[in-house]
Amino acid sequence: MKDMPESLAARTGAILLLAHVLREGRMLGDGASGLDGPAAARALRLAGLVLRHMGRADALLKDKMARQPAAKIRDILRLALVEIFEDGAAPHGVVNDAVAMARMSPRTYKQAGLVNAVLRGLSEDRSAWDALPAPALPAWLRKPLAKAWSRPRLEAIEAAHLTGAPLDLTPKGDIPEDRQIEGAVTLSTGSLRLSGGQVSTLPGFAEGDWWVQDAAAAMPARLLGDVAGLRVLDLCAAPGGKTMQLAAAGAQVTALDISGKRLRRVHANLTRTGLSAEVVEADAFAWQPDAPFDAVLLDAPCTATGTIRRHPDLPHLRESRDVETLTQLQYRLLDRALTFVKPGGRLVFCTCSLLPVEGEHQISAALKRHDGLTVDALDPEAFGLPPEAASAHGLRLLPDLWPQFGGMDGFYMAVLRRPSGDTPLPAA
Structure with missing residues (x-):
């Protein structure tokens, strides 16, 4: 060519x-x-x-x-x-x-x-x-979404997919005055939002002032509140956005992922931002920490249907059979992650999926499986989110949320708490 x-x-x-x-x-x-x-x-x-x-x-x-x-x-x-x-x-x-x-x-x-x-x-x-409407999602996804969120909400989600996504950044801390990004708007959740731009040429990129992370993806780490001095495990950590959030907040972070290739991005991101974490390449089902953690953040593998507005190829690559495979993996990872949490500690479970079977249903099932396991009540407005983000056991974000600001990725997140004392959990 x-x-x-x-x-x-x-x-x-x-x-x-x-x-x-x-x-x-x-x-x-x-x-x-x-x-x-x-x-x-x-x-x-x-x-x-x-x-x-x-x-x-x-x-x-x-x-x-x-x-x-x-x-x-x-x-x-x-x-x-x-x-x-x-x-x-x-x-x-x-x-x-x-x-x-x-x-x-x-x-x-x-x-x-x-x-x-x-x-x-x-x-x-x-x-x-x-005059043409927004393209419909494939039937394997459209049917359960219509059942879960109503047909008008489904059509709003499809319309949000058509508009694409703005560029969201998570700041490491206060950005110096001389490196402020022109046109950036600070959302109520703390993310910076731009209409677009070449990332590597924006002020503060080389200095590590921020990293690219959708506003929805930045929320799960914030559910843990003040983590300064706490030992926190970021499970399925790559590419490292949540690892950097936790490290910037003062946590002692262990970032674990099974993919060495994806972990190279975590190393690169930590180097650029000047943040530190212990990075571990391992299979979560085989790895065992020296001591339990104060908190674990599990961003579980999922269909990623919540990111369609920025990844329009996904509807053409996923199939209904992928859902069953991934929900089984989520089930096993959630149980395994709970064994890494100390008694009284917390686990944030999240997925970037639009499907309740990969979110709300997983938490409901976990509460039934584990005696004494509880879920923290979450007020969306306390995290800068609109009231409609409240959902069963946690927060549910959908692409049509905040249409006046450009929407956000679809995400579900909840905070589980292990019982205090010596209540055992089944082996995972």
């Missing part, structure tokens, strides 16, 4: 990335566009934009085409429509590049005329695009 104009190269790269996600089942960030530098970044952004609006593009195309074209042609058409109607690209240049991409392969060369005709017809009527 090195001999192509940058616009055509970026669009061609985006088509490759879409194929990686839709036909190879790879995460968007794991795909290779064949580009580097600004063109690679643009290709990634365009592919993500298409995945976010793909349902709308398909609805528009369905009325104009008697039958489905080849997969690559369909992706070219999707990309062109999304660029024109959502990215504000000039239709003439978009259509020309779409035709050029169709002509690149002998398999699709003869469909270049179709691409030209369809796009020139559709690009003239923006009203049809504007």
